[in-house]
Amino acid sequence: xxxxxIYKKLTKNLDRTVSYSLKDGVKKAKELSYSKFVGxxxxxxxxxxxxxxxxxxxxGGVSLPHATSTKDVKVAVFCTPEKEDxxxxxxxxxxxxEAIMKDVKDGKIEFDVxxxxxxxxxxxxxxxxxxxxxxxxxxxxxxxxxxxxxxAVTEAKAGKIEYRLDKTNIIHCPIGKxxxxxxxxxxxxxxxxxxxxxxxxxxxxxQYLRSVTLASTMGPGIKVNTQKVLD
Numbered sequence: 458x459x460x461x462x463i464y465k466k467l468t469k470n471l472d473r474t475v476s477y478s479l480k481d482g483v484k485k486a487k488e489l490s491y492s493k494f495v496g497x498x499x500x501x502x503x504x505x506x507x508x509x510x511x512x513x514x515x516x517g518g519v520s521l522p523h524a525t526s527t528k529d530v531k532v533a534v535f536c537t538p539e540k541e542d543x544x545x546x547x548x549x550x551x552x553x554x555e556a557i558m559k560d561v562k563d564g565k566i567e568f569d570v571x572x573x574x575x576x577x578x579x580x581x582x583x584x585x586x587x588x589x590x591x592x593x594x595x596x597x598x599x600x601x602x603x604x605x606x607x608x609a610v611t612e613a614k615a616g617k618i619e620y621r622l623d624k625t626n627i628i629h630c631p632i633g634k635x636x637x638x639x640x641x642x643x644x645x646x647x648x649x650x651x652x653x654x655x656x657x658x659x660x661x662x663x664q665y666l667r668s669v670t671l672a673s674t675m676g677p678g679i680k681v682n683t684q685k686v687l688d
Contacts, residue, residue: 463491468677476682483642486671486679490635496674497525498635498642502628502653503667507660516621518599519652523641524616525633532613533557533568534606535577535595544572547610554580561587568593570613572601592619620653626667628653635673646671650686 467489477485483498490496506515531550534540541552550568551557554577560566561584571588573581573595581588581595588594595601599619603609620630632645650669657665669686670678 467491471677473677473680476680478685479643479646479681480639482671482679482681483639483646486673486676487635487639487642489676489679490673492635492673492675494674496635496676497631498633498637498671498673499629499631500646500649501670501672501678502630502650503669504622504626504628504653505661505664505667506622506626506658507662515656515658516596516598516619517652517656518601518612518617518619519649520612520615520617521632521645521648523633523637523645525618525631525645530570530614530616531568532570532572532610534610535571535573535581536606537574537576540574540606543607544610547607548614549606549610558584566591566593570601571595572603572606572609572613574604574606575602578602592621618649620649635676 471489486498490498504515532548533551534544534549535554535557536544536552537554544552549572558580566587571581571593575597578595585594596619597603600609600612600617601619618630620628622628630649632649633642654665666683666686669681669683671681672678
């Protein structure tokens with residue numbers, strides 16, 4: 458990959474063999490953030506899973522102590538008429554079923570998170586091929602399929618994020634803006650990693666965390682010591 462002059466200058470003395478403590482890793486990633494806009498700080502977690510384990514089966518949702526974005530999260534709720542009022546009061550942007558499904562089928566997707574009550578999943582499944590690739594398909598493991606739609610809406614708007622493995626067994630997830638102070642980024646890191654470690658499959662023996670890397674938007678990857686990842 459061709460790198461620009463600023464990138465080369467910033468990384469000239471970066472030793473990529475070093476694994477930093479969480480505190481030093483966050484500090485270094487922030488120092489090497491150079492985008493003209495306020496970029497994000499992302500975590501990339503490489504996991505070791507049994508060969509017969511489908512990577513896509515490891516996913517979940519976690520409420521971070523500090524919201525990763527200042528933008529208003531637009532939530533769509535697929536539910537029966539009986540639950541529409543509670544979803545609206547919690548701050549849902551779109552509520553119902555038929556109208557939302559029609560918009561999705563027409564390519565009009567104006568929401569960031571989709572939540573569904575369990576009894577609606579049979580219907581929502583019909584647009585799964587559209588929502589799935591966009592990461593918007595409601596999922597019980599992520600807490601977006603639940604009878605308590607109001608609570609799910611509140612959590613989503615407060616900054617709950619979903620994590621999932623890609624086909625190479627790596628999780629890519631933002632933990633905040635690079636402009637956040639160090640303590641907030643460390644809090645979010647520990648909360649997310651705590652959820653990932655807790656989700657370790659029983660069949661995964663021995664080393665689980667292959668590597669953990671922090672990187673700002675456009676910035677280089679900074680390795681974090683996996684032995685002290687939650688210290």
